[in-house]
Amino acid sequence: MNATEDAIAVEGLQKSYGSVRALCGVDFTAQAGTVLGLLGPNGAGKTTAVRILTTLLKPDGGRARVAGLDVTKDAAALRARIGLAGQYAAVDENLTGFANLEMVGRLYHMGRADARARATELLERFELTDAAKRPAKTYSGGMRRRLDLAAALIFRPPVLFLDEPTTGLDPRSRLSMWEMIEARTAAGTTVLLTTQYLDEADRLADRIVVIDHGNVIAEGTSDELKDRVGGERLEVELEDGGDAERAIAALAGMAAERPALEDGAVRAPVNQRSGAIAEAVRRLDAADVGIEDIRLQRPTLDDVFVALTGHGAEVDPDGDAALDEAVA
Amino acid sequence: MSSLALTISDTLVLARRNLARIPNQPDLLIAYTVQPVMFVLLFVYVFGGAIRTPGFDYVDFLMPGIIVQSIAFGGFVTALGLSEDVQKGLIDRFRSLPMSRAAVLTGRTFSDVLLNCLSLAVLLGVGFIAGFNFIDASAGEIVLGIVLLLLLGYAFSWIFALVGLFSSSPETANAIGFTLIFPLTFASSVFVPVGSMPDGLRQFAQVNPFTTVSDAMRSLWLGTPAHTDVWMSFVWCAILIAVFAPLAVARYRTVAAR
Incomplete structure (x- = not known):
């Protein structure tokens, strides 16, 4: 693979399970050395895409190349060039951490001494040296x-x-996983990451592909996606929730759209960043509304998702959540 | 390395894995040692007095049969292990690695052979303590009997590999094993002579491969007339391997996690 070729190139990828279409002709690419975030709710087709790209599943249509190799025609050669990890933490619970790594190394056909040395090195880097000789079933989720x-x-x-x-991990373990992943990408590994967490894609991914119901509905950097939703948003938390109507009325004059009460905070889209907070404070003060907290926020990927799909990222409105799990 | 050498290397890596995890699963160790001993003691001392086996002490009649049953079920650890690997996502990891496509199964069935050797030693030991003796058996016949037992265990490992790959959980594998296959061992000459069974059941028992193999073991270890049982037993084992090994490998290629 030369440096200019995409490390992952997917064209018109299709996969159905019976009458359920998991992928309806998906295209995306990832340049070598970058992180591509595949973002979508449960059942969007993320896991299906990963299973095809890691040779676990054959596509019904379309083409996919990884590291310059075709995922169906060159599957055997491709397996020596990819690594797969994920939410199911596929480790043998009845083997020690060290034995797990040695086994996988040997199955990549590394020599025994090589596999052992590499296992020791990775256990150290991943802060597992103390637990290296314990069965993995005694390990925490992180x-x-x-x-x-x-x-x-x-x-x-x-x-x-x-x-x-990081699905199902506590915040501290999540942060530690993010740091480990960032260290890999800094070392030049190309990463395809699926997530339903917007902050995760925001933090880790160079480019984000948003998929929903088996279709790519948006693609770009985190900033590009946010720009599609538009400007800044003023968020005000009130000292007294009963003041919400008065606060909305007070801010209406400066907002691009009518302010709304969401999750206990009054939110108002604004066109002009500079002076927005001072203006809002003056208006609320004049209306005798007590302010607990006030901030300007760029749109989150959650806003992007709602804007693109009409529903939030972590709720599946059709009730076919966990499609990936059910049919994979 | 050639692909055959790689398959052998992968097989040994996974067989070693299967054995290395056993100390962390005390329940499996019990299944391999204590359980067969309990069966021998229960049958010899509880049923033994009430079952008539003309020409033999019941313990002599029983031991070849109960060893056949235990060894056939030795492969059950493969069904449990594979269904667990499917459930926990390990099969996904293995299938994404550049390893031999058959090695997960050949590794399982090979480590089963080693476990069956342990099981066989325990069973023979408790059999001798309970009064079992080889009768009119040459060293060659004793060894041929052991070879037949290990081959039978190997054949059943492939059957249980298929059961494991079709089971969504170890519990399902357990249910299939003990509702479909376990009763087959009772409708045979494993525990009692088939002559005492009612019509219908008797004819079934006579053609049951468990009867063929049990009778073959008795001819090798107790000097009973062999008829066609010994070579038919080897044919049965070969048929079971020829049918179930390709089915299990085909299923492994397409099986999905969870």
Whole structure:
């Protein structure tokens, strides 16, 4: 693979399970050395895409190349160039952390001494050295994910697939996973990351592909996607929730659209960033509304998702949530 | 390395994995040691007095049969292990690795052979303590019997591999094993002579491969007339492997996690 070729190139990818269309002709690419975030709710087709790109599943139509190799025609050669880790933390619970890594290294056909040295190195880097000799079933959720990620990295694959790597983790473990992933990308690995967490895509991904019901509905950098939704938003938390109507009336004059009460805060889209907070404080003060907190916020990816799909990212309105889980 | 050498190397890596995880699963170790001992003791001392086996002490009649049953079910650990690998997503990891496509299964069935050797040693040990003796058996016949048992265990490992790959959880594998296959061992000459069974059941028991293999073991270890049982037993094992090994590998290629 030369430096200019895309590490991941997907064209018109289709996959159905019976009458359910999981992917309806999906296109996306990822340049070598970048992180592509595949963002979507449960059942959007993210896991199906990952399973096709990691040779676990054959597509019904379309083409996909990873590291310059076709995922169906060159599947056997491709497996030596990819690593897979994800939400199911596929480690053997009855083996020690060290034995898990050694086994995976040997199955990549590394020599025994090589596999062991690399296992020791990764356990150290992933802060698992103290737990190296314990069965993985004694590990916390965060430790298992780190072991799973270490297993995916043992052969230094040029392309890494992470299927919802932090789903179900506590905030601290999540942050630690993010740091581990960032360290990999800094080292030049191409990463395809699926997530239903907008902040995760925002933080880790160079480019984001938003998919919903098996279709790509948007693509771009985090900033490009946010620009599609438009300007800044003023958020005011009130000392007394009963003042909401008066606050909305007071801010209406300066807002691009009518302010609204959401999640206990009054939100108002504004066109002009400079002076917006001072103006809002003056207006609210004049209306005798007490302010608990006030801030200007750029649109979040959540706003992007609502704007693109008419529904939030983490709720599936059709009730076919967990399609990936049910049919995969 | 050639693809055959890689398959062998992958098989050994996974067989080693299957054995290395056993100390962390005490329940499996019990299944391999304590459970067969309980069965021998229960049958010899509870049923033994009430079952007539003309020409033999019941313990002599029983041991070849109960060893056949135990060894056939030795492969059950493969069904449990594979269904667990499917459920936990390990199969996905293995299928995404540049390893042999058959090695997950050959590794399982190979480690089963080693576990069956352990199981066989325990069973023979408790059998001797309970009074079992080889009768009119040459060293060659004893060894041929052991080879037949291990081959039978190997054949059943492939059956259980298929069961495991079709089961969504170890519990399902357990249900399939013990409602479909376990009763088959009772409708045979494993525990009692088939002559005492009612019409219908008796004819079924006579053609049941468990009867063929149990009778073959008795001819090798107790000197009973062999008829066609010994070579038919090897044919049965070959048929089971020829049918179930390709089915299990085909299922492995397409099986999905969860």
